[in-house]
Amino acid sequence: MRYSALLAFATTMSTLSVAQPNSSGKEVMNGFPPSRASQVSFENYRDYPFSKWSFHNMGAPMHTLMIPRGGAVHSFEETDNSFGQLKVTTKEGALMSIENIFAGNEADGIIIVRHNTILYEKYWNGFSRDYQHIWYSMTKSLTSTAFGILVEQGKIDLSASPVKYVPELKGSPWERTRIQDVLNMSTALGFLETYTDTSSMFYKYYGGASRFFYVPGADTVTKGEVLGTYDFLTRMATANNNIRPGYKFEYNSSNADVISWIINKVTGEPYQQFIYENIWSKLGTEHDAFITTDRAYTAMATGGINSTLRDAALFAGMILHRGNVDGKQIIPAKWVDETLNISDEDKERLMRNEVYPKAGLGWIAYKNFWWVLDSRNGEYCAVGIHGQVIYINRAADLVVVYFSSQPVASSAASKNFPPKLQACRELSKQFMK
Structure with a gap:
């Protein structure tokens, strides 16, 4: 047509169809200062309905x-x-x-x-x-788009291990993968991405390192504690040795951190x-x-x-x-x-x-x-x-x-x-x- x-x-x-307002029925960030019940915080910024405010005000709960x-x-x-x-x-x-x-x-x-x-x-x-x-x-799609510039310039070999460009990943689960496996989320990692299991490795350690989740005490860095996502990749992440890399899709956000680390190393930026x-x-x-x-x-x-x-x-x-x-x-x-x-x-x-x-x-x-x-x-x-x-x-x-x-x-x-x-x-x- x-x-x-x-x-x-x-x-x-347009005269026959009227949009219904999108409302949670609960006030968010209401008042000056906001009431305690409506206050957005780092603890609740991803929780509905507080997310209705925080998702377009992410400079408030996050570092940017x-x-x-x-x-x-x-x-x-x-x-x-x-x-x-x-x-x-x-x-x-x-x-x-x-x-x-x-x-x-x-x-x-x-x-x-x-x-x-x-x-x-x-x-x-x-x-x-x-x-x-x-x-x-x-964001991952933007990351892979940028990564493609380096691939097409001949600066990255997709069949190589990420260790070729990030030596710090030697001994990590990504040492045994190809970069193409990383881009395809088929790296056979030993931990699952979960947004609800607060006892999981992803939630407690990746979530804390990335500041993606509110993890009590995670912002108080002590000796031996994971600091950032790169520390998580090299010190905490585990492999699933029962599956070969490239065989099975298993969504895991840490793969994109590997790709961005390669970008940093190859470009120096x-x-x-x-x-x-x-x-x-x-x-x-x-x-x-x-x-x-x-x-x-x-x-x-x-x-x-x-x-x-x-x-x-x-x-x-x-x-x-x-x-x-x-x-x-x-x-x-x-x-x-x-x-x-x-x-x-x-x-x-x-x-x-x-x-x-x-x-x-x-x-x-x-x-x-x-x-x-x-x-x-x-x-x-x-x-x-x-x-x-x-x-x-x-x-x-x-x-x-x-x-x-x-x-x-x-x-x-x-x-x-x-x-x-x-x-x-x-x-x-x-x-x-």
Whole structure:
């Protein structure tokens, strides 16, 4: 269906579909000073409904580093924003407007872009155009994108062990892996990523080192205690010797810390500087980004980027256009394309995972820190916990970016995650007819 027809239909429907406010029913940061019951703290910043405030004010509970913008600001074309009233088919077979789907599933903001035109842009929960929102693990996709620059420059061998570039990892679980295994989350680690088991290694030690979780006493460093994420990688992480690296997908955020450490070592620059010089300053963003840090003030390349919704859409648009921004090649097209070069082995690796194939979200593979839905049509996503998503569909020439404050962290376990992803996929079908 042509865009003009879709827009006309959406305009007609705007009088028939009214968005419901997204409300938790509880005040957050209410009063001056805020009441004790409404106060956001490092202990509760990820807990719903406090996350509705903290996720777009992450400079408050976290330590951060700046990633400046640069150059001329990119200009989008804009419409009357009625596109949000377009109805799509839900998984249950009902028709519902895009706006109502997102408003009803804990979205904080959404932007839909096609042919450099913003078809729809909407904000909830105090979030707005000029606020930065946490990306969480969408950051990993930015990290692998930056990493691809070094790969295509011939500075990194994907078949080599990370130890080749980070000698400190000798004796760690990553010594026996290939760098490609790290990018594919198939490193056969001996500990699982969990957001709920407070006694687990991931929660107690990685969570404390990264300042991702509130762990009582973790900020008080004593002799022999893990300091930052790099200390965790070299001193605490364990291997699962019953599985060979490369065989099975097992999501673990520490893999992205390995990739960022390689970036630091190969370039001699901190992660945030490399992102600024090679990506963020070249996108035409409106605003600076910032990134949260671990306990040692190292940038959290696994999940720390914060940006505005429009600026995230500019990054997504660059990926959609195979690394190109306004006629300038920022990322090698070969590297961007490689993520969609999905083999049977890539698919089988994901299918061996116990959780994600059963979640029914449509993923066929995970490669280079991206979630792939349909490699033929170029349909894939960057995904962060609590409902952060960059959705890209090459065949539809479509980008959808949305930020959320879903109560449940995991996409595979959240009831709020599937309806929004389904809406994106249904919307793409409209443009592919």
